[in-house]
Structure formats: C-alpha cells, structure tokens
Amino acid sequence: MxxxxxxxxxxxxxxxxxxxxxxxxxxxxxxxxxxxxxxxxxxxxxxxxxxxxxxxxxxxxxxxxxxxxxxxxxxxxxxxxxxxxxxxxxxxxxxxxxxxxxxxxxxxxxxxxxxxxxxxxxxxxxxxxxxxxxNRETECDSLYIDRLDYGALCSRNGLRKVWKTEFEHQGRDYxxxxxxxxxxxxxxxxxxxxxxxxxxQFAFGDARGGEKLSEDLLEINEWNEPLSEADLKARTDYLINHGMNREEAVGFCKNQQKTGENVRMLRENLAYTQLxxxxxxxxxxxxxxxxxx
Missing domain, CATH: 3.40.50.150 (Vaccinia Virus protein VP39)
Known part of the structure; x- marks a missing residue:
C-alpha cells in the first residue's frame, strides 16, 4: 500500500x-x-x-x-x-x-x-x-539510468509479440x-x-528522497533480487506462451537479469530519469x- x-x-x-x-x-x-x-x-x-x-x-x-x-x-x-x-x-x-x-x-x-x-x-x-x-511503447524508451547502456534498457526483445498476443487473445491493449x-x-x-x-521524475543518489525513489524503481521492474531458477523458467515459459520464440524469451530474461545485477550494484548511488x-x-x-x- x-x-x-x-x-x-x-x-x-x-x-x-x-x-x-x-x-x-x-x-x-x-x-x-x-x-x-x-x-x-x-x-x-x-x-x-x-x-x-x-x-x-x-x-x-x-x-x-x-x-x-x-x-x-x-x-x-x-x-x-x-x-x-x-x-x-x-x-x-x-x-x-x-x-x-x-x-x-x-x-x-x-x-x-x-x-x-x-x-x-x-x-x-x-x-x-x-x-x-x-503508452507502453514510449514507457520502454522513457527510462535512463546513469552509467548503464540506454539501448539495452529500452530494448523490446520480442515484447511486441507479447503485446500483440495479449491484444488478439485477451483484448488487453498495450x-x-x-x-x-x-x-x-x-x-x-x-x-x-x-x-x-x-x-x-529524476533522482541523483540520495537527493530528493533518492533512497525510496531508487527502491521503487527496482521493485516495479522486479530488479530487487536475483531470479531463482524456478522464477526464470516460469518467466521464460510465460513469454513463450504469449508469442515469443524460445530464443527471444531467453534473451529477454537474460537482459533483465543483467540489468538487475547492474542496477543493484549502483543501488546506493542510483541516478536516473524517467518520464x-x-x-x-x-x-x-x-x-x-x-x-x-
């Protein structure tokens, strides 16, 4: 809450x-x-x-x-x-x-x-x-984290297939x-x-209540902690069932894992901008x- x-x-x-x-x-x-x-x-x-x-x-x-x-x-x-x-x-x-x-x-x-x-x-x-x-598309491009690769952060990696599947089979409109x-x-x-x-929204380490801003950023992107093998398999299976092929699903999860590791390393001095x-x-x-x- x-x-x-x-x-x-x-x-x-x-x-x-x-x-x-x-x-x-x-x-x-x-x-x-x-x-x-x-x-x-x-x-x-x-x-x-x-x-x-x-x-x-x-x-x-x-x-x-x-x-x-x-x-x-x-x-x-x-x-x-x-x-x-x-x-x-x-x-x-x-x-x-x-x-x-x-x-x-x-x-x-x-x-x-x-x-x-x-x-x-x-x-x-x-x-x-x-x-x-x-807008889901521009959300992908709206996050910049200082000292991380912006291109990797906003990579879709098959997400459009997931959105398309949600829209066609469920009605959920990205x-x-x-x-x-x-x-x-x-x-x-x-x-x-x-x-x-x-x-x-922007934060520079501890400025502007940066600790809570940073922790919330980690939570909403599920970067708080490393994924277990069971969680990784469940996510991969979900993405495959929603339109990605296995290569795309594995690549997406690996990219999320790597980003999470990098963000956790910066945790105490995390600086970012988000629209x-x-x-x-x-x-x-x-x-x-x-x-x-």
Whole structure:
C-alpha cells in the first residue's frame, strides 16, 4: 500500500493538474466526479483541493482493501466522497456525473472499449469523459539510468509479440493510450483532445528522497533480487506462451537479469530519469436533443 501511494503521488505536477482543471476543462462550478477503478482514490486527492467548492467525488473499485483504505484516508482529510466496492462494467449506475475519469486502468483491463463505453453511459449530457493512460511503447524508451547502456534498457526483445498476443487473445491493449482519441470518436464523444503529462521524475543518489525513489524503481521492474531458477523458467515459459520464440524469451530474461545485477550494484548511488509517458485524452458527451409538441 505504501509503495502504491508513493508511486501514484509522483505521477503529476500539481500545477499541471490545476492547469487542466482551470484552463483546459474550464471547470468553474461544482461538479460530480466518478473515478472508475479508483484504487485508494489517488485521482480524487489530486483533484478535490483544486475543484470548485461543493464538488463531490465517487470512486468505484473491485478491490475491497483499496476501497477501505480510501475511506480511511478521505475521512481523515474531511473530503466529500462516496465509495462503491464492485465491478464498474456491471454496476447499475443511477446517478449521472459531470466528470467520468480513469487513471492507469484501461491498459490493464481485458476490454477497454467496453469500459470506455460504460464511462460514457455514466456521464451526464454535456459531461466530460477523461482517460489518463501511459503508452507502453514510449514507457520502454522513457527510462535512463546513469552509467548503464540506454539501448539495452529500452530494448523490446520480442515484447511486441507479447503485446500483440495479449491484444488478439485477451483484448488487453498495450497501445490504448494512443488509440483513445479514435475510440472516443467511435463511441460518439465530441470535442476530443489529447494532452501529455509534463512530469519528469529524476533522482541523483540520495537527493530528493533518492533512497525510496531508487527502491521503487527496482521493485516495479522486479530488479530487487536475483531470479531463482524456478522464477526464470516460469518467466521464460510465460513469454513463450504469449508469442515469443524460445530464443527471444531467453534473451529477454537474460537482459533483465543483467540489468538487475547492474542496477543493484549502483543501488546506493542510483541516478536516473524517467518520464511517465501519460497521455490525457478527453471528450464530451453530446447533449440529448429533446423535441416538444
């Protein structure tokens, strides 16, 4: 939980989120926000202090643990919030919302198009549907670690085959971030725009809380410790079952092992730069035309 809170809190520059709310989305009056796949309410913690007074926030998530944590956090802060423990796709929403938002969700669900359509259904006429997603391809190029080979860090080594297999057989879309404007057009949203998050994360050894930044980098890439033979075999088999040939799978795992060894050697003085590659795409649900007789 602490790891999740630290990493989510580093995704944004506060002034950029304020810019989106005030200058891009032009939110001047209180709004009702629905956060789809809310986790512990990270998006709400960013938004609520910046939204007009009287705004409300509702979060829905499959994880009971995350919903419980969200309730505890928001109670302590005194933020107005409502929590739903359930499946967003099947939940029967009655209320409609001014802003329907998700962050780092569509990349991980099996049917992102279905999820996006449900987001539109939950929006009121004229409401905004907002999806914030990292692009998997640019994620591969976004990490630089000083004293390591940048080319090795951003090597794909057959990953595109894995992504293609996930997409074709599971529906999990590695490129959902760059497809989102087109998906929003297909479901009938208007005034569609995309932006890029301007946050860049960097650490120089112990500077800027470097120890936690470095440890989190190791954890998210699973470089904390050497792989056991059993773990190595399981990963290799997984990659082969998801589209790589054996040579590609073995090469990918060996590259990860070597990178992990090098990073652990630099652990105490690890210096790196990373871009979240977060694409913010939004569109507006059209007003329903009513005819009177």
């Amino acid at each position: 602490e790891y999740l809170k630290r990493t989510r809190s580093r995704l944004w520059n506060k002034d950029y989120f304020q810019f989106l709310i005030e200058r891009v989305w032009k939110i001047k009056t209180p709004v009702r926000v629905l956060d789809c796949g809310c986790g512990y309410g990270a998006v709400g913690l960013q938004m609520l202090p910046l939204l007009p007074e009287g705004s409300s926030y509702t979060g829905i998530d499959l994880s009971e643990q995350l919903i419980t944590e969200a309730e505890n956090i928001y109670k302590k802060l005194g933020y107005p919030a409502k929590w739903i423990h359930g499946d967003f796709i099947t939940y029967p929403f009655i209320e409609k919302y001014d802003l329907v938002i998700c962050q780092c969700v569509l990349r991980h669900v099996d049917q992102p198009f279905t999820f996006l359509k449900k987001m539109k259904e939950a929006a009121q006429d004229g409401g905004l549907v907002i999806a914030m997603e990292p 490129a959902v971030a760059v497809r989102l404007p087109h998906m929003m057009k297909k479901i009938g949203l208007s005034h569609i725009e995309s932006r890029m998050n301007d946050h860049v 979240p590659s977060m694409v913010i795409t939004f569109g507006r649900k059209a007003e329903t035309v009513k005819f009177g007789y």
